[in-house]
Amino acid sequence: MISLREMAPLKSLEREFAIIDSNFQQFCASHGLFSVGDFLIQDLCVLVALAEQHPTSERLKEGITQVLSIIDSQHQPWFNGMDLLEDAQQNKHILSTGCERIDMFLQGGLREGHVTELVGPSSSYKTQVCLQVASNVAKMGGVVFLDTGNSFSPKRIAQFLISDPAGKESDRKIIQKVLASIVCFSVFDIFTLLDVLHQLKSNLKYQTCGQVRLLIVDSISSLITPVLGGSGSHGHALMISAGSFLKRLAHEHNLAVLVTNHMVGGEGGVLKPALGESWKSIPHVRLQLSREHGSNLCSMCILTHPYMGSGKAVKFSIS
């Protein structure tokens, strides 16, 4: 039964394209081609020559052309620079973080379409910045907060809102309105995260009112660390697929994505961001937070930014 083995993907095309019939599939299988992908690494001239020796050479060659055109149709449409600029200016807004100094530092705040990472040791205010940004963005749009450490605190968000110069009477109404536009979901493993992200993707297509502007994952590293390392590249691949999916969500649905990452001891006891080298390329913006022990003063330093130099830092405090 070797001829039938591993033929699923070509077989799955049978219904749609009559030319990819069982005869064609058998011909392909006999030359080690089982999936559309296998055609990409095949010397096509050799394949056509082999097909010509067959009694049904015409149909076979037609089949090959069909598969190649299926491959061709896989590419995405192209854009020119002006299209991209227009998309950036019209759809990728900058969201204020609610902290004036951070906004000034980041030239306005968090960019829709970007994945921004906050990295820092324990209690360096990563979650505090997340909650602050959530409270501010929720005033004008939806926020989805994925919580891995049971640290999402609606009470804390309400505190951020009350410190606003607003009338006492209207406080409660504002708080209700803002808190109602933040949804929180607890995620305790990477598979649930992937499920939620896919679900978000399909739901964002249909959303009309109360548009989601911000997605927070606090913390992404605690989901990835348990699967990373050890033997095999399994965990590594999960990490990359989660990371690239976040980037895609951010770009296609004009979301600002904010994730947090912790730090681990590197060489000589110097702290470095967790998740290693290959995660490094995922976030568009990486910001390192640090806090002096026992003080409210916190500093934010740019590690990576698409158009700002790294190493710049700002001090801020969170009330």
Place this chain on the structure above:
Amino acid sequence: MDMEVWRLRISATQRGKLISAGYTSLSSLSSVSPSDLARDLQISENDASEILKAASHCGRLDNSDQSHAIVTGAQTAWDMLHEEDLSRRITTSCADLDNILGGGINCKEVTEIGGVPGIGKTQFGIQLAVNVQIPVDFGGLGGKAIYIDTEGSFMVERALQIAESCVEDMLEYQEFVRKKFQACQVQMQPKDFLKNIFYFRVCSYTEQIAVINYLEKFISEHKDVKVVIVDSVTFHFRQDFDDMALRTRLLSGLALKLMKLAKNCSLAVVLLNQVTTKYSDGSFHLTLALGDSWSHACTNRVILYWNGNERYAYIDKSPSLRSASAPYSVTGKGIRGSASNSKRIKMT
């Protein structure tokens, strides 16, 4: 093309077989029968139907656009705020500490309590195991406790002592209340408190992981468990560990399981941890054991320390509470307010 099969909760080997057979998308799995898949992957038909089950689970999630929720099962912050207002906290028996904790130890959160040996970590553990049982009429949770002991430091005589004091306090409170309102009866005896502490002794890190894996099932059979205390969470991970990467993986997995337990079962998880010294910036600092990646494993962290002859508790990390410290003391009755502060407490 998306490699959607990464999302499936299946073994890495089976995922590899799927990909090399060309089944990379969920749609490629949507119309295949278990027997075909079993043949193509050369696996048993049982395994094949497991894979298909996992795939259809993901497929269902993706097509849930009929529901109004953006993420099925997510809660708005507004609803969560109301829930939090209704939830009761476990008192520490020290009024000052309860104050800075916003009323006590919170359910649905993981709280780490760390400090040097002899500062009273185990005392806190036992006190919380008793206090979680204070009946609802007396402002408690009326729950039960799970005590996971890794070092053998749980002392049952001490637990009895603390339980007796707790009953005394309740009787006193009852006297006080009876004069004003209707009587609420103290029906719990010290022995009842001991019966409601489920004790697990753990002698290695594999046993520790096993017992934490088992907790979900255990709690589903004992739904009134409201606190899980691990004393101490790090002991077995501090010795005999050569492969530090493996240790990090195991610990971070453990942390997520405890987080999940706290959230899904609405209970408080309290982790007791030791302190080590760490050299940085030219001086030695006290830090909690197990290092930087473990420090993310808790929602709140309370550090116990000596200030002269007095014991203090300090909130080192919390998403909702301000950093603050409060004095406490360890008395014959258990954890109580600081002796020098006790007059003030009585007056208020």
